[in-house]
Amino acid sequence: MTHTTNTDVDQFSGALPIFTQPHFVLFPGTSQIIAVTTEPLRQMVADVLREQGRFAVALSSAVDDFVCVARIVTPTFFTPAANCIYIEGVCRARVLSRHPADDSYQQGMLEARPDHYVTTPVIDRRRRYEELLAAFRELFPHILRNDLFQLWADDQLALGELCDQIADQLPLAPSRKQALLAESNVDLRSDLLLAQLRELHRGQREATIEQSAIPQFSVN
Numbered sequence: 001m002t003h004t005t006n007t008d009v010d011q012f013s014g015a016l017p018i019f020t021q022p023h024f025v026l027f028p029g030t031s032q033i034i035a036v037t038t039e040p041l042r043q044m045v046a047d048v049l050r051e052q053g054r055f056a057v058a059l060s061s062a063v064d065d066f067v068c069v070a071r072i073v074t075p076t077f078f079t080p081a082a083n084c085i086y087i088e089g090v091c092r093a094r095v096l097s098r099h100p101a102d103d104s105y106q107q108g109m110l111e112a113r114p115d116h117y118v119t120t121p122v123i124d125r126r127r128r129y130e131e132l133l134a135a136f137r138e139l140f141p142h143i144l145r146n147d148l149f150q151l152w153a154d155d156q157l158a159l160g161e162l163c164d165q166i167a168d169q170l171p172l173a174p175s176r177k178q179a180l181l182a183e184s185n186v187d188l189r190s191d192l193l194l195a196q197l198r199e200l201h202r203g204q205r206e207a208t209i210e211q212s213a214i215p216q217f218s219v220n
Contacts (some may be wrong), residue, residue, distance in 0.1 A: 001160050003041055009056050012086045013111045013112065014109070015047060015108065015109055015110070015111070016053070016054060016055055016056050016069065016093075016107065016108060016110050016112065017044045017055040017056070017105055017106070017107050018056045018057075018058050018067065018095070018098065018105075018108045019034075019041065019044065019056065019057050019058065019070075019105075020058040020059075020060045020108045021033050021034075021054055021057070021058075021059070021060060021181060022059070022060045022061060022104065022174070023174070024059075024174060024177075025059050025068070025174055025177035025178050025180075025181050026057040026068040026070055026087070026089045026093050027068060027131060027160055027164035027165075027177075027180075028068060028089040028090060028092060028161075028164055029088075029090050029164055029165060030088070030165065030168040030210055031073065031086060031087060031088045031089070031162060032057075032086075033084050033085070033086050033087075033113065033169075034084065034085055034087060035083060035084050035201050036083040036084065036085060037083060039104070040104045040105040041105065042083070043104050043105060044090070044104070045072070045083060046103040047165065048072060048085060049072060054069050054070060054071050054090060055069070055070060055087070056060070056068065056069055056093060056095070056108065056110060057070050057087070057094045058095070058159055059174055059175075061174065061175060061178075062175075062178045062182075063126060064178070064182045065094050065095040065096075066092060066093070066094055066095075066113070066142075066178070066181050067092075067093050067094075067108075067110070067181075068089045068090070068091070068092060068093070068184040069089070069090045069091050069092075069110070069112070070087040070088060070089055070090060071087065071088055072085050072086070073086045073088045073186055074078065074086040081140065083184060089164075090113070091112050091113075091114060092112070092113040092115075092181060093111060093113055094110065094111050094113050095108040095109070095110055096108070096109040096110065096111055105212060108124055109200055112174040113184040114184070115158070115160035115161075115184060115186050116184050116185050116186060117159075117160075117186050117187070118185065118187060121187050122187065123187050123190065123191075125159050125190075126185070128159060128187075128190050128194070129159055129162060131194060131198065132162060132166060132193060132194060132197065133152060133153060133162075133165070135194060135197035135198060135201065136149075136166055136169075136197060137149075138201055139197065139200055139201055140169075148165070152165065152166075159186050159190060160186040160188075160189065163180065163186065163189045163190050163193050164180075166193060167180045167181075167193055167196075168192055168195065168215075170197070170200065172196060173198070177182050180193060180196075181191060187204075
């Protein structure tokens with residue numbers, strides 16, 4: 001069995017195990033803790049750890065072929081007593097073909113899809129960065145002192161990285177997050193994300209208005 005271990009992951013193409021699940025979308029630069037509860041998944045994790053490789057995380061309901069390549073950050077979690085692993089997204093990729101591996105778990109031929117920045121953008125990327133931060137701040141004003149938000153506000157990320165970080169934090173349906181994962185054009189991804197942020201804010205505002213309109217009855 002061959003696992004891709006290139007350090008320059010944005011350029012890789014090759015075979016990787018695929019972990020398909022219905023619950024979440026992993027983005028590059030973000031992390032998840034997953035429970036290893038089935039024998040095929042246990043075998044896949046053991047193989048990845050043994051070969052110091054990576055694997056792909058896919059959403060089972062996805063209508064496209066985009067996945068996130070992941071690495072295992074803390075394999076010490078993977079013990080008989082604690083069947084969890086801590087994983088980190090590395091890069092976007094597209095599945096070119098799928099096939100079973102030893103009748104236990106799926107493998108696929110993958111091609112990396114790095115962030116694409118068009119040479120003549122139709123948006124002001126600096127302004128878009130600020131628009132995304134402002135929209136996120138409106139939704140979650142309590143996060144202003146959060147270390148992660150400070151990292152974003154200090155302009156230490158590229159626009160594509162910021163989009164992925166914010167998308168990971170939003171309470172969106174997996175299908176909507178998958179649409180963001182599947183967009184490698186950073187300008188278009190930022191358009192989609194800004195629209196999602198504004199929609200969430202409208203819903204939040206409407207819920208507040210509805211709540212304030214409910215008559216408050218005395219218990220006396």
